[in-house]
Amino acid sequence: MRSIKKYGRQTIIYAIYLLLLTIVQFTLSGWLIPVALMPDLALVFVIICGSFYGGDEGMIIGLIAGFLRDMLSGRVLGLGMLLLMFAGLAASGLFIKWFRRNSFVVILQIITISFFYELFIIGLTYLFPMLPDQIYSLKQLFDLHLRDSALQIGLNTAAAIPLMFLLHYLGPYPRGQKRTGMEEDDNGDNVWRTI
Amino acid sequence: MRKVVRTRIFTVVLISLILLALILLSSFPGSPLNHLTTPVSAVFKPVQSAFRTAADNVTGFWQSLTDGIKIRDENKSLLQENAQLRNQVAQLEAAGRNYEELKDALALKDQFDRYEIAGARVMTRELGTWFDVYKIDMGTADGLDVSDTLSYAVVDSQSRLIGRVLSADLTTAKILPMLHEGFSVSARVNEVNGAIMRMRGDIELKNSGLCMIDQIPASADIRIGDQLVTSGLGGLFPEGIVIGEIIEITDDNSGRRTAVVKPQTDYDNLSVVFVMKGRQP
Numbered sequence: 001m002r003s004i005k006k007y008g009r010q011t012i013i014y015a016i017y018l019l020l021l022t023i024v025q026f027t028l029s030g031w032l033i034p035v036a037l038m039p040d041l042a043l044v045f046v047i048i049c050g051s052f053y054g055g056d057e058g059m060i061i062g063l064i065a066g067f068l069r070d071m072l073s074g075r076v077l078g079l080g081m082l083l084l085m086f087a088g089l090a091a092s093g094l095f096i097k098w099f100r101r102n103s104f105v106v107i108l109q110i111i112t113i114s115f116f117y118e119l120f121i122i123g124l125t126y127l128f129p130m131l132p133d134q135i136y137s138l139k140q141l142f143d144l145h146l147r148d149s150a151l152q153i154g155l156n157t158a159a160a161i162p163l164m165f166l167l168h169y170l171g172p173y174p175r176g177q178k179r180t181g182m183e184e185d186d187n188g189d190n191v192w193r194t195i
Numbered sequence: 196m197r198k199v200v201r202t203r204i205f206t207v208v209l210i211s212l213i214l215l216a217l218i219l220l221s222s223f224p225g226s227p228l229n230h231l232t233t234p235v236s237a238v239f240k241p242v243q244s245a246f247r248t249a250a251d252n253v254t255g256f257w258q259s260l261t262d263g264i265k266i267r268d269e270n271k272s273l274l275q276e277n278a279q280l281r282n283q284v285a286q287l288e289a290a291g292r293n294y295e296e297l298k299d300a301l302a303l304k305d306q307f308d309r310y311e312i313a314g315a316r317v318m319t320r321e322l323g324t325w326f327d328v329y330k331i332d333m334g335t336a337d338g339l340d341v342s343d344t345l346s347y348a349v350v351d352s353q354s355r356l357i358g359r360v361l362s363a364d365l366t367t368a369k370i371l372p373m374l375h376e377g378f379s380v381s382a383r384v385n386e387v388n389g390a391i392m393r394m395r396g397d398i399e400l401k402n403s404g405l406c407m408i409d410q411i412p413a414s415a416d417i418r419i420g421d422q423l424v425t426s427g428l429g430g431l432f433p434e435g436i437v438i439g440e441i442i443e444i445t446d447d448n449s450g451r452r453t454a455v456v457k458p459q460t461d462y463d464n465l466s467v468v469f470v471m472k473g474r475q476p
Contacts, residue, residue, distance in 0.1 A: 020238075023246050026319035026330075063210070064271070071232040072239075072319045073326040073369075074375070077363070078217035080326060085210065121324050125398065129376070136398065144399060 007101070010172040014049075017167075018065055021045055026072045030117045039159035040114070042069055046084045048163055050091030052171070058088025083120065087113050092182050103164060107157055114156045118149040219464065224362070225342035233334075233364040240332055240366055243318045251466070310433060310473035312350075313337065317465050318367065324398070328361055329370040331468060338472055339363040348425075348432045349470045355437045355460040356380070356425060357468055371437070373458055374401040380440055382408070382456075383426035389427045390415030394438060394456055404462060406439065408454040417441060423456060433471065 021041040026111045042065040050058020067080030074080050090107050099105045129136065221228040313460040315333035331349075333339060339360060349370050358372040371378050379395035390412060397407040411417065416459065421441045427434025443455040 019242070023243065026243075059207070059210075069233070069326055071235055072330055073328055075222075075325055075328060075369075075371075076218050077221035077228055077231060078214040082211060082214040082218070085214075089207065115201075125324055125376075140399070148402070 013170070013172040014061060017045060018042075018061075022065075022068050022072065039155040040117075041163075042066075042084065043087055043114065043117060043157055044110060044156050044160045044163055046088045047091040047110050048106060048160060048167055050088035051101065051109055052167060053173070055089050055092035058092050059085050060088075062086070062088030079124075083117060087117065106158060106164060110156055110160050111153055112152045114133065115149060118145055118152060168170075208314070223343065224346070226362070229362040230335075230364050233366065236334070236364055236367040236388065240242075240318065242473040244316070244332065246425070247316070247318070247466075296372040310471040312361045312469050312471055313367075314467055314469050316467055327371060327372075327375055329358075329465070329468075330365065331368050331370055331470075333470060334363045334366040334368050336365050339368050339470065341368070345430055348436060350436060350469050350471060351460045351465070352438075352467065352469065353459075354469075355439075355458050356432070356458070357462075359431065368470075372462065373406060373460075374404060374462065376401065380432055381428040383434075384415075384417060385422040385424045385437075389421075390417055391428065392417075394423060400455065404458070405442070406456045406458060408441070408456060411454065413450065417444060417452075419444060424467060 025038070025041045044057060046062040046065050049061045061085035063081050066079075066084035069084065070077045076191050090113055091106075094098035094112060095105050099108075122145045126136055126138060126141055217228065220226055259464065280394040315331040315337075317329055318332055319330040336406070341360050341363050349357045349359060351357055356373055358370050358375070358378060361369040361371040363369070373396060375396040376398040377396065379393055380392040381391060381466075383389045383391045392408050392412065392415060393410040394406055397405070400407055408423075419441055424443065425432040425434055425436040425438060437459055439456045439460075439468045440460040441454050442457045445453050445455075447453075
């Protein structure tokens with residue numbers, strides 16, 4: 001009974017976040033932010049979840065958020081799921097060997113994962129052009145990457161701050177309560193402590 | 196501890212392999228895997244529509260307040276214009292009757308007679324490269340049947356080309372916009388014996404809302420300001436749909452010309468699109 005209550009709370013809160021972020025990202029974005037670039041809210045959310053609540057949760061949230069992304073704006077089904085799953089997993093362990101978990105580390109993770117996410121997309125575009133006779137040079141694609149990714153990373157970082165506060169105060173776990181069953185990593189510090 | 200790590204690695208590898216298979220299989224046009232999204236689309240469609248409608252209502256209310264004075268002034272001039280137009284309509288009705296009679300007599304066809312044009316609402320917008328298609332609230336239940344040889348042209352309310360249908364599930368479909376680097380169309384300069392060339396999306400130009408022409412025949416006479424329409428070659432797009440205007444022509448040293456095209460449709464304010472269902476005669 002207790003576990004139903006516990007998982008029920010998590011499920012409902014994650015579902016609300018995912019629904020709202022998806023609606024804001026894909027349906028209301030043109031209305032709210034009338035510019036070409038906007039923060040990648042799903043990616044930011046998945047990274048924060050991975051960092052706050054561990055790899056398993058980051059992976060599952062990444063898969064769900066990725067499915068929604070593939071369904072709503074993906075050329076193919078599965079790519080968003082794959083990318084966001086790895087983003088969630090990466091966030092659970094990136095920089096944890098060297099730093100204690102805090103908001104600075106999450107920001108650092110968002111910058112790093114966003115950069116490599118954009119880089120991966122560029123690699124895919126190079127390897128799998130949609131028109132068979134369309135050949136890109138890697139230099140051309142990297143130039144594009146450098147031009148756009150700085151702004152995109154900045155926007156993602158800016159979006160992370162309110163999301164971190166929201167998850168801290170209105171997250172899937174009551175404040176100050178350590179998640180039961182959360183695996184301890186080598187440092188024994190796999191718990192969100194400060195913001 | 197080691198067992199937990201091993202299980203996790205196994206799970207991640209297994210899921211990755213499944214997802215890679217999903218990516219490969221769903222990349223084929225008309226793949227049945229695209230129907231996997233149907234249940235979620237069915238849930239999301241009303242929710243998105245509700246949010247979209249609410250946003251439109253708020254925007255509409257705000258605009259009605261700010262545009263009030265402007266509308267009053269416009270109304271005065273429109274009343275005057277209306278009187279003139281009524282007169283013109285009466286004349287055109289007579290001309291229209293004559294046209295119908297002649298059309299029947301000469302067995303002429305309207306340009307898009309064989310196409311059924313159905314309106315759909317844009318539900319989502321794009322999110323960067325590889326996640327850059329639009330979703331509309333029309334699917335296979337509405338008669339869209341996308342395969343590797345069959346797709347549909349998508350136009351705006353002024354019959355200007357927006358893109359084509361990429362895939363469809365039961366209630367929704369994805370639109371590949373003209374700006375997208377995977378889009379190409381056979382275009383013609385809109386004049387008698389106008390040059391035919393290939394127009395495509397370009398990864399560098401798409402953020403500026405522009406497209407590229409890269410296969411211009413050496414003999415083609417093109418100028419800045421020329422309007423492009425679909426040529427009808429290839430069978431996907433009917434002939435004569437307005438694409439855009441040439442805004443730049445570049446000539447490299449080898450004599451190879453490229454041109455930049457500004458599409459006439461306004462991608463920033465797309466809320467309703469029209470799918471041209473039917474086949475090329």
